[in-house]
Every structure is written in C-alpha cells, then in structure tokens.
Amino acid sequence: MRRVVCALLVLFLLPLAACGGKELIADDTFAYFNTRLRWVHVPHEETVGGDLRASLFALAGQVEEALSAEGEGPIARFNAAAAGEKVELDAVSYRTLTLAKEMYEETEGAYNPALGLYTDLWGFSPRFSEGEGAAMPYDREDFTKELPDAKYIEGFLPLTDFSSVTLSAEEERYFAQKPDAEVEIDGVTYTMQLDLGGIGKGMCADILAEFLDESYAAEGFGEVEGYLALAESSLLLFADPRGEGFEVGLTHPRSETKENFLRFSAQNIAFSTGGDAEKSYELGGKLYSHIIDGKTGCPTESTIASATVLTDEAARGDALCTALVAMGKDRAIDFIRAHGLQAVLFVAEENIFYTTIERYEILGDAKEVRL
Secondary structure (H helix, E strand, C coil): CCCEECCCCCEEEECCEEECCCCCCEEEEEEEECCEEEEEEEECCCCCCCHHHHHHHHHHHHHHHEEEEEEEEHHHHEEEEEEEEEEEHHHHHHHHHHHHHHHHHHHCCCCCCHHHHHHEEEEEEHHHCCCCCCCCCCCCCCCCCCCHHHHHHCCCHCCCHHCCCCEEEECCEEEEEEECCEEECCCHHHHHHHCCCCHHHHHHHHHHHHHHHHHHHHHHHCEEEEEEEEECCCCCCCEEECCCEEEEEEEEECCCCEEEEEEEECCCEEEEEEEECCEEEEEEEEEECEEECCCEEECCCCEEEEEEECCCCHHHHHHHHHHHHHHCHHHHHHHHHCCCCCEEEEEEECCCCEECCCEEECCCCCCEECC
16 A cells, blocks of 8 residues: 655655666656655656656646635635635545545544634744735734734634534535634634645645556556655655665754654655644744644644654645644543554653654664653
C-alpha cells in the first residue's frame, strides 16, 4: 500500500545520485500551495520534459484551487456564502470535506477545519504570509505585538461547530450546506469560515500518488520510485531504487540548527508531522502557534511541540498530527493507545519523546519513553 510522508518538521536525506544503477532527477515548480513542489523520480524517456510532468503539476494546481480559502474555488465560495446557503462542490473538495468530517468526529473536535476565522484573527492565514487580501475589522497594526480583542475570540465560538456542515451528493453533483449560524460584532456579520490548511497538502499528496500509480501502470513503467515533496516538510516517499529505504530524520522542534533527535530508514510509508515551530510568534514571553484550540479560540497551550504519525493516507495523517498537538500530552497518549497508532510525541520542556514506532536511531540528548 502506498503511504506518505507529510511532515512539517522532517529533515530527509536523499542525494540525487545513481541508486542501484538508476539515477534520480528532480523537477520543481513553485506555482502551487505557496511553496515548492518537487518531483524526484527515476527518469523514463516519456516523462522527462513530457506530458506526465506537466499533467502532474497541473493536477496539483487543480487541487489547490479546489481547497483554497481564497480565489473562486468551492471552499472560497463556501466561506463567502451566507449562513444556511447551499454551495456546490467539486469531487476534490467533497472528498476532502468528507474525510475532514470523519477526522473531526474521530478526534472529538481536536482536528477542526471550521476555525478559519481564528486562523485569520491570530495572523496565520495566507493574507498575512502572502501580503494579499482585504483588511478586516479585527486587524491589529502588528498582530505579533498585540493580542486580538476578547470580543472576537469569544464571539466567533458559535461558528466553529463543523459537525453542523451537511454534505450531500445528488446525481454526480456535490454540495455543502453552510450552517444557519451567524454572529454580529460591531455591526459586522460573520459566518463559518473553513481552513483546510491542516489537511490540504496531504490530500494533494494522496491525489498525486494515485495519478502516478495509474500513469505508471498505463505506460508499463513498473512501480513508482522516488518521492514528491510539497515544501521541505511535506514528503511523499515511494520505493527507494536501492531497496534500502530513504534516510529520514525528525528535527528537534526547538533546535535553531535543525538538529535531528530521531533517524530511521523508510520507503512506501507515511510520517505525518505537525507542531508549533512552523508558524508561530512570541508575545510577552509566550509562544502563539497556528494550531488553534477550538474550545477556546486561542492557540493551543499544549506541551507537545511536535507530533508524528504513521498512517496509510497523507490527508488522514495531516489531520491526526494536528489533532494530537491540540489534545495535549495526556489526552494524545490516551488517543494513540486507544487507536493503536504508530506515533512520536515530542515534549520540548521535558526534552522527551514518547513513541510507539519501531526501528530507529536516537540522536542527541533527548530521552525516550516507550508507550
């Protein structure tokens, strides 16, 4: 079964060199998901500069458009819709929202894509990182130096019940019913806003992997070898041409030099990692990260700095690792045990990682606790 590495804090080591008589080459694009998409593969004459590469990258663009909260795609239309409105989806957004609802229920709301207002309120939405988008009434002059007004933190909470989103399929058409809930603050009306950043890259990886599997089978190329990477942190590992497995290291979430605390070899396997190091800022000596606690509307105060999960689906792994960080250590450990997950939780204050995975090498001075 194809599995995926989708890791926000993973450093992986793979030279683009001959492997068992096969040479890996890299094709890059910076056109999608506001980051680099890299396809590293064993070259076939038909794929080098050919239609397969163009089709692969174009498909990534279609997935991005379908899942983006901005632009004119179905999620953007959902966010712009009035409370109670029925919005038509495409197959990608319907598939993603269906899985998102499953993960919301399985994690009891720890993974919650209905926190788009809070992602924006705390300064972690694309309009801040990309410098585009209309100003909002709750904006501060510098969100890294001033906390949001409490009236917004408390006021948006009624708009975060993702279970109230209704999905339906009618004669090969897909729809999402926006909840009939709205709040008014200082004369401005707000409705539920979705943010699929915690699952979107994983879904893209899953869809691209399916496309490559089908394309290789149709062309008679054999198994897919190499990897796909969305940014340096979201990796989809296929088979290693050497048969040894690619060397992967998990980065210490508090290391300024990106030192690893764990290393292992892997191929055709998934490691999904999330944490507070990717998007965060300090204010008053406190760290505020992009992972929001849906019960409070504030960045999570979890002691887990990073969570890594091994799973069959990249999108599912994305949602799980985000949820584990939001849960906090005790609840996350209970969840891992109850669901039989293979996982690594790193608690920075203790310099300890808690794990259920096998066959790895410990690096540095971090202590290990087997779950």
